[in-house]
Amino acid sequence: MIRTILAIIVKEFQQFKRDPKMFGIILIAPVVQLIFLGYAATLDLKFIRLAIFDQDNSRQSRELVKELEAGEIFIVEKYLSSYSELEENMQSGRILVSVVIPDDYEKKLLRRETANLQLIVNGSDGNAASIATGYLSKFLSMYSQKYTIHLFEESGMRPPPIGTIIAEPRVWFNPLLVTRVYMVPSIVGLLLSIITLILTALAIVKEKEIGTYEQIIVTPIKPYQLILGKLIPFIILAYAAALIGLAAMWIVFGIPVKGSFSFLLISSFFYILSTLGLGLFVSTISKTQQQAMMIAIFAVLLPMVYLSGFAFPLDNAPLFVQIVSYFIPLTYFFVVIRGVILQGNGFIELWDEALIMLLMGVLILLASAIRFRKKLD
Amino acid sequence: MPDNINAIEVLNLTKRFGNFVSVDDISFSVVRGSIFGFLGANGAGKSTTIKMLTGLLNPTSGDAVVAGYSIKKNPEKVKSSIGYMSQKFSLYNDLTVKENITFFGRVYGLDEKSLQRRMLDAVKIAHLEGNEDRLTGSLPGGIKQRLALATAVLHNPGIVFLDEPTSGVDPIARRGFWDLIHELSDKGITIFVTTHYLEEAEYCHNIILLDAGKIIAQGSPKSLKADYLKFPILSIETDNLISAMQVLGADLNVKDISVFGNAVHLITSMKENNESYFSELLQSNSVLVRHIKSVEPTLEDVFIYLLEHKN
Numbered sequence A: 001m002i003r004t005i006l007a008i009i010v011k012e013f014q015q016f017k018r019d020p021k022m023f024g025i026i027l028i029a030p031v032v033q034l035i036f037l038g039y040a041a042t043l044d045l046k047f048i049r050l051a052i053f054d055q056d057n058s059r060q061s062r063e064l065v066k067e068l069e070a071g072e073i074f075i076v077e078k079y080l081s082s083y084s085e086l087e088e089n090m091q092s093g094r095i096l097v098s099v100v101i102p103d104d105y106e107k108k109l110l111r112r113e114t115a116n117l118q119l120i121v122n123g124s125d126g127n128a129a130s131i132a133t134g135y136l137s138k139f140l141s142m143y144s145q146k147y148t149i150h151l152f153e154e155s156g157m158r159p160p161p162i163g164t165i166i167a168e169p170r171v172w173f174n175p176l177l178v179t180r181v182y183m184v185p186s187i188v189g190l191l192l193s194i195i196t197l198i199l200t201a202l203a204i205v206k207e208k209e210i211g212t213y214e215q216i217i218v219t220p221i222k223p224y225q226l227i228l229g230k231l232i233p234f235i236i237l238a239y240a241a242a243l244i245g246l247a248a249m250w251i252v253f254g255i256p257v258k259g260s261f262s263f264l265l266i267s268s269f270f271y272i273l274s275t276l277g278l279g280l281f282v283s284t285i286s287k288t289q290q291q292a293m294m295i296a297i298f299a300v301l302l303p304m305v306y307l308s309g310f311a312f313p314l315d316n317a318p319l320f321v322q323i324v325s326y327f328i329p330l331t332y333f334f335v336v337i338r339g340v341i342l343q344g345n346g347f348i349e350l351w352d353e354a355l356i357m358l359l360m361g362v363l364i365l366l367a368s369a370i371r372f373r374k375k376l377d
Numbered sequence B: 001m002p003d004n005i006n007a008i009e010v011l012n013l014t015k016r017f018g019n020f021v022s023v024d025d026i027s028f029s030v031v032r033g034s035i036f037g038f039l040g041a042n043g044a045g046k047s048t049t050i051k052m053l054t055g056l057l058n059p060t061s062g063d064a065v066v067a068g069y070s071i072k073k074n075p076e077k078v079k080s081s082i083g084y085m086s087q088k089f090s091l092y093n094d095l096t097v098k099e100n101i102t103f104f105g106r107v108y109g110l111d112e113k114s115l116q117r118r119m120l121d122a123v124k125i126a127h128l129e130g131n132e133d134r135l136t137g138s139l140p141g142g143i144k145q146r147l148a149l150a151t152a153v154l155h156n157p158g159i160v161f162l163d164e165p166t167s168g169v170d171p172i173a174r175r176g177f178w179d180l181i182h183e184l185s186d187k188g189i190t191i192f193v194t195t196h197y198l199e200e201a202e203y204c205h206n207i208i209l210l211d212a213g214k215i216i217a218q219g220s221p222k223s224l225k226a227d228y229l230k231f232p233i234l235s236i237e238t239d240n241l242i243s244a245m246q247v248l249g250a251d252l253n254v255k256d257i258s259v260f261g262n263a264v265h266l267i268t269s270m271k272e273n274n275e276s277y278f279s280e281l282l283q284s285n286s287v288l289v290r291h292i293k294s295v296e297p298t299l300e301d302v303f304i305y306l307l308e309h310k311n
């Protein structure tokens, strides 16, 4: 009967209303989490910060630096005047690459010789270092080509009709390979998981602890009514938190939802069927809130997050992890949220992930619901 | 519900937790409309029995028929015919009086009209007229218990189970609570109530005394007194309880002694002239007797005697 379910939902919200902590978790946690995780991502690479040590200080060298600064990728943070200063700046970690222009740079160019530049890269973050050198090499090869053409034109000659081969990498969806962009949407997945898994389990076990659970299961209420009544409020809270998270993502990080918003909402529902089921399961095996919290976090949430490609794409993960990840609903959900938010995808590209989540969700929820008994032992 | 004179019939009910036997093969029945007292010290197995009878725990063996339904085969039918007030306070402290009543009323399937009517009754029972919007957690203990009972009978059950409803409540409120139990009983509701206050047994129509999961006595207060205490009881007031106990304990005419406040209660096999006999015995051992008289046995006398002689 709908009325019984509704009675529980109303009761849950009356209790939320009197528990400011709960609202803190629902409203503030998404924003804090986003900001914290978003900024803490060390692989962050929005701009490539450079230092220039121009030993030549010639017309040609100044021309090169001007070109570097003109693009949107490089930011020249510092002009250096000695190697010791260079070392100091590199060590602080603020500078990713130092470009050293030797004092014979212009001379060599004018003599039509090959001029060498020195790139000193902070390799402590290998990923960032290789991305940065990649962009710099590309920039320099373009610059050098332009310079050659310029020389031909200056000397009144037509450039020879021999093309050079330049690989032009185009990183789609996240042109600067900003890890934040990769991570931030997955935070929405985390938020949904935390609310539907942990808060749900805690809410049920709390009633066991204070004794009200006994008073409810001694009534003729049907198990499905009790389950739905307890789960639906957390579905509502989860959506509220997710919407706040998405809004914060847009406002704080400038990452809007590019793809189908309605598909995102529907597949979120398919996903949380699994986490609600797991939350319900945790509540059936826990006697205290502390126990429920421990099991939910350490036995369910953390493994799920680590094995589902939260921070890094799974393509680089060990085979074992890749295989396990196929059985984790969160894996598919991460694919869906990244697909929808970053790549602008929707039902056409992601329907199979959504379908898998729906099947897994129904299975997990049913299995947990069957285990659920209106008994104390 | 079959037309049976008994509201509850228990047959060989047993509950084990691992190797520990919490309720040990008990059988009894409860007459419809009566107040049935289930007495015993902490850990005797009262709550475990109640939880089996209300369908909350599965019996290890045995069965019971409650309101006409087997607790094993039809626990959900049992649940819709009974009310239950657990030992822990089990309304929501963070809901108002009204919200609690509304919630449980709806869960029991009351329609909105009868809910409104029953709400008025419940608020009246709990003495909470005008305080419907107070948070339940802020109410005094005695009022909370009345509210819990009123909530447990919202759906007009034929039987209500009360697990230590008066524990932790002050004596005046306790008295009031028993009056309330009698009011409900007068309306025809069968009441199954547990308590560890032995003196509350006098308020019940029938009693079971439980010890370590076993029934050690049952019957009405009157029949228990008649059956178990066939000997006179003397109450002796003295300034020197310890010496009095020593002297009396050594006498062959004494069956049992126990301390009741500042007096000694003594069960004796001597039917005639016992007052003068014991008063002289004590005086000759230089124990001053302030007052000595025959007393009617109370249920407490019976229970203490039984608990000490259960072997």
Ligand SMILES: Nc1ncnc2c1ncn2[C@@H]1O[C@H](COP(=O)(O)OP(=O)(O)O)[C@@H](O)[C@H]1O
Pocket: B017, B020, B022, B040, B041, B042, B043, B044, B045, B046, B047, B048, B049
């Ligand atoms: N779930 C349980 N697991 C193990 N032992 C239990 C459990 N519930 C009760 N007991 C034990 O059974 C005995 C009877 O408990 P209980 O029925 O609560 O007693 P009472 O209500 O008379 O105080 C106690 O010794 C208690 O420790």
Ligand SMILES: [Mg+2]
Pocket: B046, B047, B048, B087, B163, B164
């Ligand atoms: Mg008890």
